Amino acid sequence: MALLEITDVARSYKDGQVSVQALKGVTISIEDGEFVSIMGPSGSGKSTLMNIIGCLDKPTAGTYSLANQQVQKMNDWQLANIRNEFMGFVFQQFHLISKLNALENVELPLIYQGVIGKERKQRAKEALEAVGLGERIKHMPSQLSGGEQQRVAIARAIVSNPRLILADEPTGALDSKASKNIMEIFQQLNKERKITIVQVTHERNIGEYGKRIYHLKDGLIDYIEEIQRTELEN
Ligand code: ADP
Ligand code: ADP
Numbered sequence: 001m002a003l004l005e006i007t008d009v010a011r012s013y014k015d016g017q018v019s020v021q022a023l024k025g026v027t028i029s030i031e032d033g034e035f036v037s038i039m040g041p042s043g044s045g046k047s048t049l050m051n052i053i054g055c056l057d058k059p060t061a062g063t064y065s066l067a068n069q070q071v072q073k074m075n076d077w078q079l080a081n082i083r084n085e086f087m088g089f090v091f092q093q094f095h096l097i098s099k100l101n102a103l104e105n106v107e108l109p110l111i112y113q114g115v116i117g118k119e120r121k122q123r124a125k126e127a128l129e130a131v132g133l134g135e136r137i138k139h140m141p142s143q144l145s146g147g148e149q150q151r152v153a154i155a156r157a158i159v160s161n162p163r164l165i166l167a168d169e170p171t172g173a174l175d176s177k178a179s180k181n182i183m184e185i186f187q188q189l190n191k192e193r194k195i196t197i198v199q200v201t202h203e204r205n206i207g208e209y210g211k212r213i214y215h216l217k218d219g220l221i222d223y224i225e226e227i228q229r230t231e232l233e234n
Pocket of ligand 2: 013014040044048049
């Protein structure tokens with residue numbers, strides 16, 4: 001059984017009298033340890049699909065099993081639980097707290113989990129070291145470049161040892177050099193820590209860092225593309 005098993009998932013929104021079918025029956029299977037990308041034009045359903053994968057929203061039809069648990073049957077409390085237990089999120093706009101330094105931002109998920117003082121600081125420091133920011137742990141977000149801020153956000157995502165990272169346009173606000181750096185960090189986390197990664201991107205060269213690209217169109221999977229890589233690139 002795959003880590004994520006999405007079967008015939010549909011999601012419709014009521015917009016006044018009109019019902020919008022954002023997803024019309026999507027089937028996706030992602031194995032533990034894979035790195036995959038989702039692409040597609042604006043309005044094709046990418047955000048809706050990511051919200052479902054991230055357990056922020058539930059399908060109106062179909063099934064979603066995550067690590068053998070039936071997400072579509074869960075209540076809000078169970079959804080929050082599975083999110084905290086399994087997932088780290090990375091967003092286009094970093095979503096760091098501007099009044100907290102890098103270390104404090106990375107500590108936040110651990111505070112919610114009740115991890116105390118010394119261990120919390122140590123784990124946050126290690127997460128920042130893992131993304132190459134060991135020398136910048138006391139910097140405020142405003143003192144960091146966009147790429148560095150995104151690395152803090154990745155440290156915050158990995159500090160609770162997630163099995164899955166969900167990234168929504170993680171390089172959308174970055175230049176090409178910083179984008180490449182972020183993708184290399186994802187590749188490293190995927191390879192060395194076996195973290196499953198699912199990312200949405202508009203940029204083809206970013207999508208190609210995944211081993212497979214799901215192309216969405218009008219709420220359906222248009223086609224699935226397997227990315228071939230040479231041994232050297234791997
Ligand atoms: P992106 O295309 O960059 O993923 P969004 O997901 O924010 O951007 O929006 C995609 C489309 O969904 C847009 O056409 C937007 O107007 C529509 N949309 C997003 N949220 C809502 C909402 N709450 N109500 C109605 N339409 C929405
Ligand atoms: P994408 O992320 O690929 O841009 P979305 O998942 O945001 O696509 O949107 C898919 C479709 O669902 C669009 O037609 C959008 O307008 C619609 N939609 C998204 N969110 C909402 C919402 N909250 N209420 C109504 N319609 C929405």
